[in-house]
Amino acid sequence: MMMSNHFFHLVNVSPWPILTSLSLLNLASSVIEWTLTGGYQFLFMFIAQVSLVSYQWWRDVVREAFYEGWRSAKTNTMISAGVMLFILSEVCFFSSFFWAYFYYSLSPDHSIGLCWPPAGIMSIDFMGIPFLNTLILLGSGFFITWCHYSIMINSYSIAKQTLIICCLLGVYFISIQMYEYMNLEFSFSDSVYGSSFYILTGFHGLHVLVGLLFIYINLVRLTIVSFSSLMMMGLEYSIWYWHFVDLVWLFLYCFVYWWGS
Known part of the structure; x- marks a missing residue:
């Protein structure tokens, strides 16, 4: 069992950081393709992908902070910094x-x-x-x-x-x-x-x-x-x-x- 004798919130294992990185890489590649060839089919697809992953990541962050109350005053101060x-x-x-x-x-x-x-x-x-x-x-x-x-x-x-x-x-x-x-x-x-x-x-x-x-x-x-x-x-x-x-x-x-x- 994880000890909690500190002021920090150790987040649960989440797939969203790596999925966001891959989505942004795909989006950047589609922007290059759009610039060089004029094709924009993949551009809109990867914009939707980034939006979907970002939404689910932000949903988890809001749930942890507002509904589950995992954010201490010190954590909020560090986020503000x-x-x-x-x-x-x-x-x-x-x-x-x-x-x-x-x-x-x-x-x-x-x-x-x-x-x-x-x-x-x-x-x-x-x-x-x-x-x-x-x-x-x-x-x-x-x-x-x-x-x-x-x-x-x-x-x-x-x-x-x-x-x-x-x-x-x-x-x-x-x-x-x-x-x-x-x-x-x-x-x-x-x-x-x-x-x-x-x-x-x-x-x-x-x-x-x-x-x-x-x-x-x-x-x-x-x-x-x-x-x-x-x-x-x-x-x-x-x-x-x-x-x-x-x-x-x-x-x-x-x-x-x-x-x-």
């Missing part, structure tokens, strides 16, 4: 791309016309779609914070409504971003400006999609009352992540759209 370190790694990830952007924009060389934006590239009006997207993301951050406050005072109906509005604003942001991409006059291969712009905004859009998935899962849990004001760490982590996404967008708007124009 891990999420903070993950967000810190994301800060380093975006910092590397911002570093490259500032390197080329602050000292443009002859190959791009000694100017920024490079010669022949029409910059984006920062008071147009980018400003609208800024308002949308800031509004979503406001509503998800309102949701958190509503749960703390046990007002679950308002919490559900505000979280739904946050999800809708996130979807609206992605839709506007796609519309902007389809109407831009430069592409990824148009000098270092195009590559920097699409890498920064594209990876931010990917993080918005991940954040939306995170928030949607918490919306489902909120609908079925799967957490309380005393045990809502998953929602709190999604709020941390969403505010990080908001902060990255503010940097993008100020330096790529506004200052870069």
Whole structure:
């Protein structure tokens, strides 16, 4: 019999870590195939596979934490520290791309016309779609914070409504971003400006999609009352992540759209 004279939760044997790894490997291979050959049949199949395995893994984690009560205060503190370190790694990830952007924009060389934006590239009006997207993301951050406050005072109906509005604003942001991409006059291969712009905004859009998935899962849990004001760490982590996404967008708007124009 396993002794429990410690503050840590030793999880049961689970097939989900290895299955998740294999599913992600298959997904990466299908993305490469889609890029090289244009075939996307396996892509959708492996997206469904990753989603199914992730759902079952998250189900087990929720059951252990909320229904079985295996999480001690020390375990929760360490999980929170891990999420903070993950967000810190994301800060380093975006910092590397911002570093490259500032390197080329602050000292443009002859190959791009000694100017920024490079010669022949029409910059984006920062008071147009980018400003609208800024308002949308800031509004979503406001509503998800309102949701958190509503749960703390046990007002679950308002919490559900505000979280739904946050999800809708996130979807609206992605839709506007796609519309902007389809109407831009430069592409990824148009000098270092195009590559920097699409890498920064594209990876931010990917993080918005991940954040939306995170928030949607918490919306489902909120609908079925799967957490309380005393045990809502998953929602709190999604709020941390969403505010990080908001902060990255503010940097993008100020330096790529506004200052870069």
